[in-house]
Amino acid sequence: MPTVTSADTMTRHEWAAEVRRLARERDAVILAHNYQRPEIQDVADHTGDSLGLSRLASTVEASTIVFCGVHFMAETAKILAPEKTVLLPDPNAGCSLADTITAEDVRAWRSDHPDAVVVAYVNTSAAVKAETDICCTSSNAADVVRSVPEDTEILFLPDQFLGAHVKRITGRDNIHVWMGECHVHAGIDGGTLRERVAEDPDAELYVHPECGCATSALYMVGAGVVPEERVRVLSTGGMLSAAKEAEADKVLIATETGMLHQLRNANPTTAFEPVNSRAECHYMKMITADKLLGTLREGTSEITVDEDTAARARRAVERMVAIGTPSRGGE
Ligand code: 13P
Ligand code: SF4
Numbered sequence: 001m002p003t004v005t006s007a008d009t010m011t012r013h014e015w016a017a018e019v020r021r022l023a024r025e026r027d028a029v030i031l032a033h034n035y036q037r038p039e040i041q042d043v044a045d046h047t048g049d050s051l052g053l054s055r056l057a058s059t060v061e062a063s064t065i066v067f068c069g070v071h072f073m074a075e076t077a078k079i080l081a082p083e084k085t086v087l088l089p090d091p092n093a094g095c096s097l098a099d100t101i102t103a104e105d106v107r108a109w110r111s112d113h114p115d116a117v118v119v120a121y122v123n124t125s126a127a128v129k130a131e132t133d134i135c136c137t138s139s140n141a142a143d144v145v146r147s148v149p150e151d152t153e154i155l156f157l158p159d160q161f162l163g164a165h166v167k168r169i170t171g172r173d174n175i176h177v178w179m180g181e182c183h184v185h186a187g188i189d190g191g192t193l194r195e196r197v198a199e200d201p202d203a204e205l206y207v208h209p210e211c212g213c214a215t216s217a218l219y220m221v222g223a224g225v226v227p228e229e230r231v232r233v234l235s236t237g238g239m240l241s242a243a244k245e246a247e248a249d250k251v252l253i254a255t256e257t258g259m260l261h262q263l264r265n266a267n268p269t270t271a272f273e274p275v276n277s278r279a280e281c282h283y284m285k286m287i288t289a290d291k292l293l294g295t296l297r298e299g300t301s302e303i304t305v306d307e308d309t310a311a312r313a314r315r316a317v318e319r320m321v322a323i324g325t326p327s328r329g330g331e
Contacts, residue, residue, distance in 0.1 A: 007292075026299065067086060
């Protein structure tokens, strides 16, 4: 039997060369989310945010997509590119936010609001997307909501903090919000943010809208604790675009810590520091160097979405991909 080398016994350089060789052999493109481990981000063909990666999934030419991210992201890629093989190096890489709502929950909620439009964050299962009118990501949520006529009720799911943010910036009061949350971002709460800002009062602040502290950040602006121009609520791709142009000495980052790798590479003259250094998504970190190698060698962990569900979800996902600024952070 041929010897199969594990990533643990290879140098980083040997591992990366083997990953690239296997990807070529398999006609695969490797897409990685901004929260992935640094070595996975570096070896990928493209690293980006949910919207950028979804757009890439629907346009890349390779016959196989190896998605280094979590399950709902690989499912979204499969919905957008049904003819491609989509591989997720660990199929157990889930999402606590996506787990807060089921397709049955959406049907029941809609039956109480029959005239409402259902807007679902991309962090949902394919079955939930199939019950949805239009999906969004954190980078285009406000634009998606604005695409719905002003007098139409909206059921926004499943993230309560993103929902509150969208309500705030669109000024609409006919949005009902599902009370789900991501355990990682909910843990970056107002108290943690206030302590961190007190330690570094001159730093700028980039806050992901899924964070429990998004409201506190804007409250601090309102109370004059932090000047308005120093606080930005951004998707991970938006953070990367902002970092490239940042001139501040220090920026505090309220999101999953994997983001710091991209930001520090993009702008070595600004110090990017986490608001909460323990904000790590263990699902995202389930994609390891060894599992990526294994998937590329064996072609295992294929993600499938049954045809009926995919067909019902596709319209909502395609509308999401079409709305908002061109790909951010997906280059
Ligand atoms: P972005 O769309 O900002 O990349 O956020 C994705 C996400 O929530 C993963 O946790
Ligand atoms: Fe889901 Fe939160 Fe992890 Fe993102 S960080 S994949 S929302 S559990």
